[in-house]
Amino acid sequence: MNSELPVLKIGMLGCGVVGAQVARLLTQDADELSTRSLAKLVLARVAVRDISASREGLDPSLFTTDANSVVADPEIDLIIEVMGGIEPARSLILLAIENGKSVVTANKALLANHGDELYSAAEKKGVDLYYEAAVAGAIPILRTLRESLVGDHVTRIMGIVNGTTNFILTKMDEEGRAFEDVLAQAQSLGYAEADPTADVEGFDAAAKAAILAGLAFHTRVTADEVYREGISGITPDDVAVAKSMNHVIKLLAIAELTAEDHISVRVHPALIPRTHPLAAVRDAYNAVFVEAESAGELMFYGRGAGGAPTASAILGDVVAVARHIMKDSLGPRESDYADRDVVRIDEIRTQYLIRLDVADKSGVLAAIAQAFASENVSIQTVRQTGRGGDAELIVVTHSATEEALASTVKRLASMDMVRAVESVIRVEGVAQL
């Protein structure tokens, strides 16, 4: 039967860990993918940097170093971009679209920084631009936001979308180890890059947060609009304090509607209660927690990275796009009709945990409480632990703005009896008071 199907030729840009899996599956599962696609899918050309590298099981004649010739090839209808990075990926995708080809990409950095340009080009040219693999790997969160929840109103997304940092924080939590120690282990296991900045400083998660926020709130959001803090400052003491309060520290990507119908998009470490579904997401797993007006609370869990899981998401997109090409149709797009403002971090409201090293003498608690009150930051709980001449004071606030909190911290730091503001960490995943 499949031999009677029309042929749809695919060009691929890049053939690293993910590309190799995509190529393997396109070749191995050709018959079944064709049945599902209404077309015989043929991987026709693959652009790579180094043509001499051995690629097991793949015909060497597929490969070329001339990526421009792949996106210009009139026989090719669909381009898979898995080279990563901004350039030349951006120019190549724009050329492919200009040449009337639909594109499937896993390139979160590119979409989070140049999405507007790419989405507009695809819309203008009437081709599909699909990118399920760009956020949370095999978890189908983008299709869910764009299609399944299209009849609902998303109010909040909280995601663990970076596997490297979740692995590190899981080990810190479960084994009481220091950040640097676990990072070194993650690097030796291949979970972290030699230069871990993109992961541990939250850049990777911020790109994904921008994409999620854009789809959920029908607004274009770029990576540079996302407030970002990484996890390199999290200490074993922070983790221990969280644990003692039955919380766990996670690097969260949060996108939410504010009371004013603006949106807040941010990436930072936060304490969440151990009873929250996200708290159970361990090691390099990803999960995205979604709150919507009608659907209520939803969570989507799975592998956020790796060759095969990412390839699964890419192939799901390839089959969808292939069907559209065969039926001369197009999939639903991201939209920007809501065009909401992204609020500055100062205006965001959340709860905070502040850990202070204070002099252990009478009147300290009253003075500290007064400092919070002066900035209109309301205290939910205080815990004081004596330790020799000084004391540790842990304050959890009610919901307050970042601005008020920053003023409070400044005021605290200037007080004689405060020896150090040891940490300030947000608290999420609880009902806002």
Place this chain on the structure above:
Amino acid sequence: MNSELPVLKIGMLGCGVVGAQVARLLTQDADELSTRSLAKLVLARVAVRDISASREGLDPSLFTTDANSVVADPEIDLIIEVMGGIEPARSLILLAIENGKSVVTANKALLANHGDELYSAAEKKGVDLYYEAAVAGAIPILRTLRESLVGDHVTRIMGIVNGTTNFILTKMDEEGRAFEDVLAQAQSLGYAEADPTADVEGFDAAAKAAILAGLAFHTRVTADEVYREGISGITPDDVAVAKSMNHVIKLLAIAELTAEDHISVRVHPALIPRTHPLAAVRDAYNAVFVEAESAGELMFYGRGAGGAPTASAILGDVVAVARHIMKDSLGPRESDYADRDVVRIDEIRTQYLIRLDVADKSGVLAAIAQAFASENVSIQTVRQTGRGGDAELIVVTHSATEEALASTVKRLASMDMVRAVESVIRVEGVAQL
């Protein structure tokens, strides 16, 4: 802008808890839904049994008791069926399809028993038949199986897809209460029907299992092919034993590929380890755990029932179908090209926990072990607890066929030293040995 969009008229069959929410959202969110649908969605007519019932906020002139006139109305392009039950829903949907209308339904019993007839009719007529709300309410598991995982191979699905039984089992686990006691509470809270058979005996879950298995394995599966056991036989002792082994009892809907590429589809209570992601799914929440070759393990969690969550799934389908109507296109369908055999329960392999009341004397353990060995059922662990003149013996087997297990139980029951086979419960969610 929306006023320039073409109008798409919707007819609805039924207006109970779910229908009322759908009608409310279609009316309240008309503008935003229209932007997303490429059409101005208008709820034009609603067929109900009792036209005199008051329905707040809805124009009484929309209602009719003549359902046939709604599916025959040439002005209506899309039918939402939320009346439930087999007839007249089946005939009305077939008539609607015959009249060229696309259909969105939440009717799991109908699809699990007459899916083949309905899918074929829709395919022949070239209309969409969408039913995301039929399984696990607001959780977008059907679109995920049909579209997101279309480039992958699902090997196993394990779902908690009935909220009533999960509520009951959660209370039995957390509060040590008896089945009948919690059932009565669930009935008073409205979580269980006056006649709870469909929920507690697994009929509802079996219908959902049939739909999930069909989509995952590209095969038509009907409800009567699903092996089914309910939870009414689960005792506080069973729950306590599970707890002592760090497991929890859940009613699972399981669909999996066998080693012979057949499929096994079943609904029954099972012990799962507390570390399994499904173990943390409490109260009336649903979750579906999916294993796929490339994607690995995925889990989808959310509300499985209720007016608003179900309406969210229905509206997602309505927007998708409306877009297809406006673009003269069709969504991807369920397929049956794989046409796999559904194996008889006898052939299914899993692990078992067997709880025996035995005489507390020497030689008992050896004799019991011999009984298992005679049937080629390998024992993983045995735990013996003396309690007066007799003893409780808890045996967990390695993976064995249902047939071998049934013979073993028969043999055990015939032994003098076995006073009673108190329970036999499957164990799932662990690596098959």
